[in-house]
Amino acid sequence: MPRYSSSWKTTWIRREVVAGALKVMGAACLLAQAHSPAPPPPAGAKTLACKGRAVPELVDVTERVGVRFRHLSAPEKKYIVESMSGGVLVVDYDRDGWPDLYFTNAPTVEMALKGEKAQSALYHNNRDGSFTDVTDKAGVATPCFAMGGAVGDFNNDGYPDIYVTCLGGNVLYRNNGDGTFTDIARQAGVLDGRWSTGAAFGDYDGDGFVDLMVTNYVDFKLSDLPGFGKAPTCRYRGIDVQCGPRGLKGAGDSLFHNNGNGTFTDVSKAAGVSDPNGYYGLGVVWSDFNNTGRPDIYVANDSTPSFLYRNDGNGKFSEIGLESGTAVSADGAEQGSMGVAVGDYDHSGRFSIYVTNFSDEDNALYRNLGKDDFRDVSYDAGVAVATLPWVKWGDAFVDVDNDGWSDLIAVNGQVYPQVDSLPSGARYRQPKNLFMNERNDTFCDAGQEAGLALQEPRVSRGLAVADLDNDGNVDVVVSDIDGTAMILHNKGVAGTHWVSFELAGAKSNRLALGARVTITAGGMIQTDEVRSGGSYLSQSDLRLHFGLGSSTRIDSVEIRWPSGKVDKLVGLAPDRFYSVVEGRGVVPRSEIVPSEKH
Secondary structure, eight states, X not given: OOTTOSOHHHHHHHHHHXXXXXXXXXXXXXXXXXXXXXXXXXXXXXXXXXXXXXXXXXXXXHHHHTOOOEEOOOTTOOSGGGTSOOOEEEEOTTOSSSXXXXXXXXXXXXXXXXXXXXXXEEXXXXXXXXXXXXXHHHTOSOOSSEEEEEEEOTTOSSSOEEEEEEBSSOEEEEEOSSSOEEEOHHHHTOOOOSBEEEEEEEOTTOSSSOEEEXXXXXXXXXXXXXXXXXXXXXXXXXXXXXXXXXXXXXXXOEEEEEOSSSOEEEOHHHHTOSOTTOOEEEEEEEEOTTSSSSOEEEEEEESSXXXXXXXXXXXXXXXXXXXXXXXXXXXXOOOBOOOEEEEOTTSSSSOEEEEOOOTTSOOEEEEEEETTEEEEOHHHHTOSGGGTTSOEEEEEEEOTTOSSSOEEEEEEOOSOGGGGGSSSSOOSSBOOEEEEEOSSSOEEEOTTTTOHHHHSOBOEEEEEEEOTTOSSSOEEEEEESSEEOEEEEEOOOTTOEEEEEEEEOSSSOTTOTTOEEEEEETTEEEEEEOOOBOBTTOBXXXXXXXXXXXXXXXXXXXXXXXXXXXXXXXXXXXSOEEEEETTTEEEOGGGTSOSSOO
16 A cells, blocks of 8 residues: 555644654653664565666766865764765856856864864856866855855845854855955854754845845754764664764754845744754755745754744734644654655646655655645655665756756765664665656666766765756766765757756845746747755755756746746747846847846
8 A cells, every 4th residue: 555545634633643653752752762673665666777767878078177176084983064065056146157166165173172274165157068176266255153054145135145054153254246255154154053054045025135035954062962872872783983963952043134235134933943852964955835825934854843934914923834744754654854846747726845864764755746745656756765774965956967857865874883883774875766756656766877977886865957068968966975066967869958047036035935836848948947955965056947848948937936026938949048137038158247236
């Protein structure tokens, strides 16, 4: 029987009962759930092989393009904070139309106690297939004990700013428009000060200025380090490991409202998104899941139920994770959730959610049925079994073959180097997962067919997608916590077409975060949305890319802006990048490059 065969009401009651029981079971039982092998998959569950279809090759070109970033590593990972960094941000910081890359870095605990810092890296896209390290010139080398971050234009000047999440105080890099950045987190009021992990910008109240949601993980202090293997919650399958998150206090989350004058106000409690119980927050994204025109918030929580905050339109949110079916697995179990991706993979016009989870837990695909109702279809869709052995992190919906149907990619890597001493089971370094959309609500496993780069065992964390060379195929950027970054060039599939949109708000926020685009071509209707944040502590390209398959004609494009205005475009040719300004339609790209304050 499918895992979701019971009625919605029965499933919701079961989730309520199970979630309530989990809260009172105690640390020992919770540890057993998190660190013991999971029950076997449902009878008949399997992974579908990709047969009779083209799969694009993803080729590792990291060295060739000049990206030489390497994340610092503490080999033994004695403390959980040493296992959780590694975000990567795609940001066209100089507004030349070519995506640039920012990799976050973190010191070891030993380094941090000595006052030593780790160097993050900003790479400028040279528009010729190569990148140049401009970190020092830009002033973004050592922001903090960095985790990841997000991109947003908080002051609507047309230049994207960078928010970096950190242990002990976050950084807001204001883009100065001249290739440099200035940290203004303290004066802007977004320092936070806890151990922040995920971040995402979104205009929840529709005032034209983007607000900021920040997730925090555990209450971790360098002055009070948990002992390695010293507690029952610091063991994994009989071996000593780092402590956490189980057994450690959670930290709560933050929502910062943009005041429109360069400052923010913390409205977390008033808005209802502060996480007073201290769940372990990681990935976060804004998306309009119920098509109200107001962005909602999804938070992937580690080892605790995840949150779906419905935007009620009055400055407040209602947490509906359990009743919506997105808080726990289909069996009602809390999962070790890390990254989150959002996409309309079934052409329903509704955004579904894909969440990466810990080992012995499948990645969860929550299909959006409308009216705040989701269904865990992971096993029936074929994206569960192949993910069970791995610890999963960054992920994305991305049309890698340009057929007009969103595929799924995720990166993996254990948190405990000590697992290599175990006689069996998954190892520390792990391959990646790529699932191709079969256009019938299922996916096939293309991890082997897409090339050797995906099969290479690595310890990955962040993932972002972007057409780095503007050739019409979306590439993949990966940040490893033990080793070098990876730039995976998408060689594409011959005979397919595409179109890409870069949006600029007028009444809406300048980067058009939250704008929804619906495109009709070749008998298909596709929908996507401009989003900040998502994946695992990472940021993908803000341009929206649509594969068109063999279609050489685009029938129509509709853009619903955050302001509520709707623009319709016709007569567009495929295989091009378009710049669109709210209320004006397609314009030369020079007209959306900032020349004065918005």
